[in-house]
Amino acid sequence: QNMGQTRSKPEEEDDSAVLVAQEEDFKESKRVRARVNDREVVIFYHDGKYNALDLRCYHAGGPLHLGEIEDIGGQTCVICPWHKYKIALATGEGLYEGSDPQDPKETMWFSKGVKQRIHKVMVRNGGVYVKLSDTRIQCESDYYTSKTFDEDNNML
Numbered sequence: 001q002n003m004g005q006t007r008s009k010p011e012e013e014d015d016s017a018v019l020v021a022q023e024e025d026f027k028e029s030k031r032v033r034a035r036v037n038d039r040e041v042v043i044f045y046h047d048g049k050y051n052a053l054d055l056r057c058y059h060a061g062g063p064l065h066l067g068e069i070e071d072i073g074g075q076t077c078v079i080c081p082w083h084k085y086k087i088a089l090a091t092g093e094g095l096y097e098g099s100d101p102q103d104p105k106e107t108m109w110f111s112k113g114v115k116q117r118i119h120k121v122m123v124r125n126g127g128v129y130v131k132l133s134d135t136r137i138q139c140e141s142d143y144y145t146s147k148t149f150d151e152d153n154n155m156l
């Protein structure tokens, strides 16, 4: 069997990237909400970088497009507006604060591992494209992407 034939070529990967916005759409709010192949995603623009994540928080489906962006332990994070979970934009890791093993009076940030699915963002000629990550590898936030929410973000 020739395993090489099953590998996708770079051009094929580019075909699956979906145009979600123009760069100028990020000027004011620094974020755009989009639907990519039936998946709700949010794209943030912060410090000259774009990051895309599943829009519904892995914890209980909170609306991450309404979250504040903050630097936490050296990582740019979105703070979920519902229960204030912190999610690193670049990796999708959930962060939690614990006591520093070196100095138990101090606290530091730890990772719970990747909890929120991140997606790839590409910019071409002013257009912002998102390519979904491989959903065959499961991620906790997958659960809420299959649910429906009303305008107030309540799960239906």
Ligand code: FES
Pocket (backbone or CB within 6 Å): 057, 058, 059, 060, 061, 062, 080, 081, 082, 083, 084, 085
């Ligand atoms: Fe996001 Fe609970 S739903 S912190």
